[in-house]
Amino acid sequence: MIKCDIGFARKFIEDDAYFKARKKADNALDQLRDKTGPGSEWLGWRDILADPNDAELEQIGSLGEEIRAKADVFIVCGIGGSYLGAKAVIDALSPHFGSNGPEILFAGHHIGGKYLEEMLTYLKEPKEDGSAKNIYLNVISKSGSTLETALAFRILRELLEKMYGEDSSEHIICTTSKERGLLNKVIDEKGYRKFIIPEDVGGRYSVLTPVGLLPIAVAGIDIRTLFYGAVSAYNQYEDNAEDLLEYAALRNAIHESGKTIDVFATFEPELTSLGGWIQQLLGESEGKEGKGIFPTVATFSTDLHSLGQFIQQGQRSLMETFIIVEKPFSKLRVNEIEGDGDNLNYLAGRSFHEINTKAREGTTEAHSEGDVPIVRISMETLNAENIGKLIYFFELLTGIFVYSLGVNPFNQPGVEDYKKAMYRLLGK
Structure with a gap:
């Protein structure tokens, strides 16, 4: 069970403001369940949990085991929701040092030429025994035209074609839309293996589709346990979503009070990348029409030595959400x-x-006394089942909260603005 404690934040909100926000949250949940809100055609992230596709889970798991047994390096090529969810789960549940499976690298999530050039050099370098690395590549893009990902895929695909010739098709897996998009043209030409991104699931909600599940499976994580952890959370919140409604209402009331920043902090370094996934999930969903609370990420106690002073005594424009693991x-x-x-x-x-727990408790006490509203989200143990539950917790929370702001949680019109300017300057 995921626990949500708003006690350290509730005292900052007057009852009238909270109850007004709670009514908005209740209505927002009804909109999600009835599919009556804006963007309701993008609610597939709920549908996949209501009706699990066990055959697809088996297929993804089998391919993950195959690649895990053969590969020295597995490259995840994608940006935003096409890689953040997988990275969050992999970092949370994998050893910090060493692994009995392939090294997992990420590409296509920026346009840094130095990074990609050095990756190419590394991939070409032989192993200690003198043999070549066995490399697999998973490119993830619904449109196939996202510049960062498409550029990296072009460069990496060329390398694998030189290394493996006609057999390169066995080393490249595409995760894309069913029919549309540029990747499907390449798939038809080259014969790459393919997984489908559901048309009704947006990128930032896609971690429990093949987008996230294949890389997670290659990392050796039990995707069935992860997925069914989310299923259990779906069933729980369909029956009783009180914790989520309280959190969404509180966040709405804090938003109305003028807070503009939410620091998602954890005292577990394993969960730093999970914070990055939450940052995109909320930021891209709520930041519209001049509304929203800016989500940022901190790893404590490390960042207490850089941000702690500001959080404690700086401008009172922020709240904190702690992500906690209770058992060691x-x-x-x-x-x-x-x-x-x-x-x-x-x-x-x-x-x-x-010691880490006492550091967290002391920080909570100090920051609360410094007039920072604090929400605590906790899981009992760090495992695949609880990470699955936490994923759905934040997906549903995002939908409820953003609907309560009166905006569409599932589009991202502002993202297109930078793309238009960039393509114009590049001469497209």
């Missing part, structure tokens, strides 16, 4: 040493999890 996943403890030269023997016998 490390047994590391502090040993007692003779002489106590570093003055740390007072911590002897304590686990790093306990």
Whole structure:
């Protein structure tokens, strides 16, 4: 179960403002369930959980195992929702150092020539035994024309075609729309394997489709457990969404009070990339028509030594949302040493999890006293099931909150503005 505690933030909101916002949240949930709100044609992220496609899960899982057994390197080529969700889950659930599976690299998420050039050099370098790396590439784009991804795919595809010749089609998997888009022309020509992005699922809501599930499977994470964790959350919130409604109402009331920034913070470095996924999910959904709370990401206690002063005593324009793991996943403890030269023997016998928890509790206390509204979102343990639940928690929260602002959560018209200017300057 995902727990949501708004107690450290509720005191900053008057009852009248909160109850007004709660009514908006209730209406927003009805719009999602009845498919009556703007953008309701993009609610496939709910439908896939209401009616799971076990055959597709099996197919993705099988290919993931095949690639995992053969590949030295697996490249995820995509931008925004085409890679952030997969990276969030992989970083949360994979070892920090070393792996018994392929190295997973990301490309196509910016236009940095140095990065891509160095990746090409690295991919060409032989392994320690002198043999060539076995490389697989998954390009993810519904349109196939997103510049960052298309450029990287062109360069990487050329490399794999030189390395494998006619067999390169076995090393390239495309995740794209069913029929439309430029990638389908390439697929038809080259015979690449293909997974379909549902037409009614937008990029930032797509982590539980083949977009995210194939890279996650290649990383060795149980995608069925992840997916059915989200299914269980879907069923739970269809029955009782009280926590989510309280959170959405609080966030709406805080928005109306003039707060403009939400710092999504975690004391677990494994969850930093999850914060990046949340940042896109909310930012691209709510930032319209002059509305929304700007989502940003921090990893504590690291960023307490850079942002902590501002959060504590700077302009009172922000709130914080803490993402918490309750049970430890490390047994590391502090040993007692003779002489106590570093003055740390007072911590002897304590686990790093306990010390980290006290740091979080102290930060919560200090920031709350510094007039920062704090929401705490927690899971009991860090595993695939709970990450699946958390994914749906934030997807549903986003839909409810953004509808309560009176805007469409599922489009992103502002994104097209930079593209138009960029293409004009490039002479397209």
